[in-house]
Amino acid sequence: xxxxxxxxxxxxxxxxxxxxxxxNDDDSNGPKVPxxxxxxxxxxxxxxxxxxxxxxxxxxxxxFNVTVPSKQAAGYQAAFQNKLLALNPGYTTNALGMxxxxxxxxxxxxxxxxxxxxxxxxxDGTNVLTGRMLTDDVxxxxxLLIFGGPMGTDNSTLSSDNxxxxxxxxxxxxxxxxxxxx
Amino acid sequence: MKKxxxxxxxxxxxVTGFFAIAADxxxxxxxxxxxxxxxxxxxxxxxxxxxxxxxxNVQALLSPTDTQSAKFDENTMLEINIDTNGDAIEDLVxxxxxxxxxxxxxxxxxxxxxGLSSTVRSTGMASNVAxxxxxxxxxxxxxxxxxxxxxxxxDPFFFDVDQYKAIIAGTAxxxxxxxxxxxxxxxxxxxxxxxxxSMIGGSGKINSWVETKRKQ
Numbered sequence: 001x002x003x004x005x006x007x008x009x010x011x012x013x014x015x016x017x018x019x020x021x022x023x024n025d026d027d028s029n030g031p032k033v034p035x036x037x038x039x040x041x042x043x044x045x046x047x048x049x050x051x052x053x054x055x056x057x058x059x060x061x062x063x064f065n066v067t068v069p070s071k072q073a074a075g076y077q078a079a080f081q082n083k084l085l086a087l088n089p090g091y092t093t094n095a096l097g098m099x100x101x102x103x104x105x106x107x108x109x110x111x112x113x114x115x116x117x118x119x120x121x122x123x124d125g126t127n128v129l130t131g132r133m134l135t136d137d138v139x140x141x142x143x144l145l146i147f148g149g150p151m152g153t154d155n156s157t158l159s160s161d162n163x164x165x166x167x168x169x170x171x172x173x174x175x176x177x178x179x180x181x182x
Numbered sequence: 183m184k185k186x187x188x189x190x191x192x193x194x195x196x197v198t199g200f201f202a203i204a205a206d207x208x209x210x211x212x213x214x215x216x217x218x219x220x221x222x223x224x225x226x227x228x229x230x231x232x233x234x235x236x237x238x239n240v241q242a243l244l245s246p247t248d249t250q251s252a253k254f255d256e257n258t259m260l261e262i263n264i265d266t267n268g269d270a271i272e273d274l275v276x277x278x279x280x281x282x283x284x285x286x287x288x289x290x291x292x293x294x295x296x297g298l299s300s301t302v303r304s305t306g307m308a309s310n311v312a313x314x315x316x317x318x319x320x321x322x323x324x325x326x327x328x329x330x331x332x333x334x335x336x337d338p339f340f341f342d343v344d345q346y347k348a349i350i351a352g353t354a355x356x357x358x359x360x361x362x363x364x365x366x367x368x369x370x371x372x373x374x375x376x377x378x379x380s381m382i383g384g385s386g387k388i389n390s391w392v393e394t395k396r397k398q
Contacts, residue, residue, distance in 0.1 A: 034281045034282070034286070036279055036281075036286070036302035036304060037301075037302075038301070038302075038397050038398060039299050039300070039301060039397070039398050040258075040259040040261075040299070040300045040301070040302075040395035040396060040397050040398070041298060041299050041300075041395055041396055041398055042298040042299070042300075042393050042394070042395050043212065043213055043216075043218045043258075043394050043395065043396050044206075044209070044210070044212075044213040044218055044219060044220045044393065044394045045220070045391055045392065045393040045394075046205075046206035046209070046220050046222070046223050046391065046392060047223060047389075047390065047391035047392070049205035049206065049222065049223075049339075050205050050206070051206075052206060052209045052210065053205070053206060053207075053209045058211075061209060061210030061211065062210045062211055062212040062213075064210070065209070065210050065212070065213065066298055068270075068271070068296075068297055068298065069265075069270040069271075069389075069391060070269060070270040070271050072270075109270050110391065111265065111270055111389035111390065111391050112223060112225055112389065112390050112391060113387055113388070113389055113390075114225045114226075114234060114387065114388050114389075114390055115386075115387050116234065116379045116382070116383055116384060116385050116386060116387070116388065117385055117386065118227075119227070120225065120226040120227045120234075121226075130387075131225050131226045131227065131234075132223070132224045132225055132226060133224070133226045134224060134226070134237070134338045137340075138205070139340075139341045157355065157356025157357055158349070158356055158357065160357060161341060161342040161345065161346065161357045161361045162342070162357055162358065162359040162360050162361035163340050163341060163342050163360070163361040163362065163363045164340075165340060166336070166338050166339075166340045166363075167336070167340065167363055167365075167366035167367065168336045170338065172229055173229055174228070174229070174235075174322060174329045174331065174374065174376055175320050175322065175329075175331035175335070175372070175374040176235060176237070176374065177237065177335035177336060177338055177372055177374065178335060178336035178338070179320070179335065179336065180244075180246070180249050180316055180317070180334040180335055180336055180369040181246050181249070181336060181367050181368065181369055182246050182249070182316060182317045
């Protein structure tokens with residue numbers, strides 16, 4: 001009898017707790033939101049352009065996409081270095097003064113660094129990796145750092161693709177990207 | 183019969199490898215050509231220099247015809263990750279999930295947990311915006327200093343990827359001048375979010391990246 005009372009009290013307490021939770025949700029401010037319950041599991045990721053596609057071998061691409069950035073350098077720096085030296089067997093240093101280990105160590109943690117204090121650009125001749133603008137010729141920057149050598153003057157037929165801008169102009173106002181081709 | 187099937191399989195793998203070179207367009211077998219395939223990620227100072235703009239594009243190489251029927255996947259979350267203390271682990275996320283013609287946004291807010299699994303941070307709901315139809319003027323939502331857009335856009339990426347592939351394959355020794363933009367005339371599905379810098383650390387540097395995550 002006493003045990004039953006405890007059980008009923010517990011159920012009542014649980015019920016009131018649940019009711020409180022429900023009403024709490026109902027009381028939340030702002031527009032109604034559809035139900036988005038459940039767990040979402042990672043399938044693809046990217047930060048800097050063309051990192052996975054240039055430096056990760058085909059057999060590792062799916063695995064790289066589900067390796068958190070804080071674990072990428074440990075797992076992939078050596079493979080990135082091998083890939084770099086396969087692409088450019090004559091690599092010594094690049095225009096940033098980075099040797100193969102330093103360069104690939106920086107690349108293997110695939111995050112895009114963004115400054116909150118000024119100009120955001122992949123590379124503009126002065127600022128290096130402070131963001132990525134729509135107009136940045138990121139491929140030429142990467143080709144130059146891979147093939148261009150310490151002065152940026154080596155392998156001139158490989159260090160630029162000679163496509164310097166998008167096929168449509170961007171807008172200065174939100175949402176910045178050009179309207180789709182119709 | 184069996185042999186031709188095997189040969190076809192080899193050819194498909196070879197073709198997949200052949201096309202797997204771009205910003206991140208069709209980068210890996212498990213995601214290539216899928217609604218979860220990220221093509222590009224941009225982060226830059228906004229027209230209002232107190233803001234940062236994050237652009238995430240998915241679904242590569244949509245022709246104008248493809249664009250008419252292209253849809254965001256309601257089971258795919260786009261999650262922008264922001265590391266504010268330099269350890270390459272996310273301290274804040276901005277989540278975008280489509281539902282019934284609208285894109286819903288949550289954050290910037292601390293994730294429930296870091297890493298490969300996420301739950302929607304519904305307490306951090308920021309806004310929602312109707313997904314812009316192909317050919318229509320861009321629909322923009324604003325709230326608390328933030329701006330939101332979702333819909334088809336011109337692919338902003340430019341690269342002579344075809345010549346790069348020829349170089350890698352050994353059939354060319356260098357780029358052409360002028361080169362040819364392999365992405366000219368193609369579209370992507372874009373999600374653009376502009377947020378005040380004060381919401382993502384205020385000053386200094388952040389690290390950022392984007393993920394697609396599928397509902398289980």
